[in-house]
Amino acid sequence: MTATEATNKYFHRAADLLKLDEHQRHFLITPYREIKVECSFIKDDGTLATYVGFRIQHDNSRGPMKGGIRFHPQVDLDEVVALASLMTWKTAVVDLPYGGAKGGIAVDPKALTPGELQRLTRTFVQKIHDVIGPNTDVPAPDMGTNAQVMAWILDEYAKFHGYTTGVVTGKPIELGGSLGRDSATGRGLLYAAECLFADGGRKVSDFTYAIQGFGNVGSWAAKLIHEAGGKVVAVSDVTGATRNPAGLDVPALAEYQAQSKSVSGFPGGTPFPAEELLFQSVDVLVPAALGGVLTEANAGRVRAKYVLEGANHPTDFEADAILTAMGVVMLPDIYANAGGVTVSYFEWVQNVQAYRWDEEHVNRELKKTMAKAFADIKAVKVQHGCDWRTAAFTLAVARVGKAAMMRGL
Numbered sequence: 544m545t546a547t548e549a550t551n552k553y554f555h556r557a558a559d560l561l562k563l564d565e566h567q568r569h570f571l572i573t574p575y576r577e578i579k580v581e582c583s584f585i586k587d588d589g590t591l592a593t594y595v596g597f598r599i600q601h602d603n604s605r606g607p608m609k610g611g612i613r614f615h616p617q618v619d620l621d622e623v624v625a626l627a628s629l630m631t632w633k634t635a636v637v638d639l640p641y642g643g644a645k646g647g648i649a650v651d652p653k654a655l656t657p658g659e660l661q662r663l664t665r666t667f668v669q670k671i672h673d674v675i676g677p678n679t680d681v682p683a684p685d686m687g688t689n690a691q692v693m694a695w696i697l698d699e700y701a702k703f704h705g706y707t708t709g710v711v712t713g714k715p716i717e718l719g720g721s722l723g724r725d726s727a728t729g730r731g732l733l734y735a736a737e738c739l740f741a742d743g744g745r746k747v748s749d750f751t752y753a754i755q756g757f758g759n760v761g762s763w764a765a766k767l768i769h770e771a772g773g774k775v776v777a778v779s780d781v782t783g784a785t786r787n788p789a790g791l792d793v794p795a796l797a798e799y800q801a802q803s804k805s806v807s808g809f810p811g812g813t814p815f816p817a818e819e820l821l822f823q824s825v826d827v828l829v830p831a832a833l834g835g836v837l838t839e840a841n842a843g844r845v846r847a848k849y850v851l852e853g854a855n856h857p858t859d860f861e862a863d864a865i866l867t868a869m870g871v872v873m874l875p876d877i878y879a880n881a882g883g884v885t886v887s888y889f890e891w892v893q894n895v896q897a898y899r900w901d902e903e904h905v906n907r908e909l910k911k912t913m914a915k916a917f918a919d920i921k922a923v924k925v926q927h928g929c930d931w932r933t934a935a936f937t938l939a940v941a942r943v944g945k946a947a948m949m950r951g952l
């Protein structure tokens with residue numbers, strides 16, 4: 544099953560509950576605009592390089608479209624379409640005045656020099672600048688892109704349309720980025736976990752955690768869960784994994800990883816194969832690396848009672864059914880990792896107002912947004928007697944559908 548087919552299956556489950564007809568479903572699923580462009584530039588050695596870039600604008604019923612730009616060798620049209628639609632549902636779940644989009648270039652950014660990466664980014668912007676903007680489509684970082692790439696996008700866009708900070712989020716602080724954006728997805732995941740556990744009369748500190756990925760999302764989630772008293776016992780990254788049943792010293796691990804670019808040799812833990820991270824004997828599993836890691840083939844080996852989806856689409860549709868049947872409680876990506884886009888929204892608000900919030904204000908507003916969304920999802924869950932993922936999708940699809948109908952077709 545492709546990523547788009549899987550995402551649409553979740554959509555149809557929600558559409559069934561909402562009793563949407565075939566025409567409404569077709570309208571809500573079909574992307575607003577699909578862009579595929581050639582991005583060519585001269586490499587440092589004088590040779591010509593050509594890559595394919597995508598921008599999928601999925602829906603703008605509730606406001607400007609919003610979504611990251613990913614630089615990764617496996618970027619393809621199907622994946623970007625799926626991720627763009629997930630952004631539509633995600634912004635609706637947390638009730639941001641946005642639609643959904645996603646973009647990417649099928650490239651390994653590590654194989655390019657900084658100069659080559661800059662030229663590639665600028666070429667991409669030259670191809671899409673007419674269809675992005677603060678009131679149309681606002682890109683942000685995703686896997687393989689960062690604040691520096693956003694700064695280049697801002698600068699290239701300015702050549703065509705004038706200096707407009709709100710055209711991208713996830714920018715460097717010096718160029719209108721928001722305080723708290725770096726930690727936002729991990730922090731949002733912590734707030735989501737607090738809401739979920741409080742709903743069952745428990746706390747973050749009651750549980751043990753295994754976290755797949757120690758990049759932006761995974762490392763911040765690990766740090767903040769550790770600070771909240773949760774016991775992080777296993778962490779993996781692309782190089783390997785480390786575990787300590789007594790609890791990893793996460794600040795020391797972060798320091799070690801920053802220097803060695805790996806978690807696996809951490810002296811405060813024992814190395815183990817990264818593929819085994821998902822099957823550790825812990826209470827809570829946090830996939831925070833790649834999509835599609837929990838599959839029909841491996842879901843049965845999961846021992847956690849909770850899965851908090853830090854990554855986008857980490858759970859295949861078939862795996863979702865297996866884990867649900869096993870009684871595993873899953874907080875879906877469209878809610879659990881929505882902290883990033885929420886603070887991106889706060890960044891855009893600050894840009895539009897030309898006013899800067901302090902970090903406490905950002906974090907306080909983020910907490911409020913995650914708590915409100917949790918209460919909204921819970922109300923739908925109770926109404927329909929469904930799981931958290933179905934409830935989140937149902938809430939989102941209802942909001943987008945209503946906005947689209949009210950605007951008129």
Ligand code: NAD
Binds near residue numbers: 685756831833884
């Ligand atoms: P990142 O590039 O900063 O980090 C990715 C991490 O995953 C790295 O530690 C890498 O080593 C690890 N990794 C890669 N392959 C792995 C493997 N096979 N096994 C174990 N670890 C592996 O990316 P990120 O920004 O942290 O994003 C992670 C996920 O979260 C992605 O799915 C992304 O779409 C999603 N997400 C990110 C944000 C955000 O604000 N950064 C927001 C929402 C969702």
